[in-house]
Amino acid sequence: MIDQRRYEFPQAMLRIHQNDGHVVALLYSDDPKDALSDNYRGNGFYFQLPLDVPDPKFDEAIWMNQAQSSDRVETPYGIFLDGHRRQLQPLDVRIRLRRMDAGTMRVELTGTFLSVDPQDDAAAAQVVPVAAWLLAHER
Numbered sequence: 001m002i003d004q005r006r007y008e009f010p011q012a013m014l015r016i017h018q019n020d021g022h023v024v025a026l027l028y029s030d031d032p033k034d035a036l037s038d039n040y041r042g043n044g045f046y047f048q049l050p051l052d053v054p055d056p057k058f059d060e061a062i063w064m065n066q067a068q069s070s071d072r073v074e075t076p077y078g079i080f081l082d083g084h085r086r087q088l089q090p091l092d093v094r095i096r097l098r099r100m101d102a103g104t105m106r107v108e109l110t111g112t113f114l115s116v117d118p119q120d121d122a123a124a125a126q127v128v129p130v131a132a133w134l135l136a137h138e139r
Contacts, residue, residue: 002088002104002129009043012136014097014105023056025063025097026051027107029134041085044078046076049095063081063095065111066093072116072125079113088113091127097136107138 001009015026029044067073070091079088093111100106109132117123130137 001129001131002079002081002113003130007043009134012045012107012134014107014136014138018056023051023053023058023061025051025061028096037082038083042083043079043081045079046106047090047095048099051097058097059099061097062124063097065090065093067091067114070114070127072114073111078081082117086115087118088115088128088130093130099133103138105138107134107136109133 009031010031013028013030015028017024025047025048027045027103029046031044033040034040035042035044036063051058051061051063053061067090073089075089078090080086081088087098091112091114093113096108098106098108109130112127113130115128116125131135
């Protein structure tokens with residue numbers, strides 16, 4: 001749910017790795033090949049989640065993000081709507097990952113995002129609430 005409206009997304013994927021002793025999870029939508037096309041009108045998401053857990057084989061982890069300001073930023077992370085015509089940038093967001101079984105995590109995402117037009121810096125931005133519960137497959 002984004003701003004009390006339901007949106008459909010491709011399957012959620014999760015790639016967990018260790019980088020310089022820190023566990024990092026990439027949470028992303030398994031977008032079709034035509035997602036890079038100018039004509040693509042689907043939705044997607046991409047998050048890099050540094051986690052405060054000692055081992056990549058964790059059972060549960062929480063990532064929280066609180067932006068320094070509510071100004072738009074240049075970032076590859078967030079939720080993308082209508083192709084890449086609308087980007088939701090994390091403002092005050094919490095993502096909880098819980099292992100369901102081998103290869104599957106339950107993801108609970110809640111918080112507020114800044115909705116921007118990435119092609120038009122002058123376009124008005126607005127703060128929107130987001131709540132999502134999904135299953136992510138590990139790769």
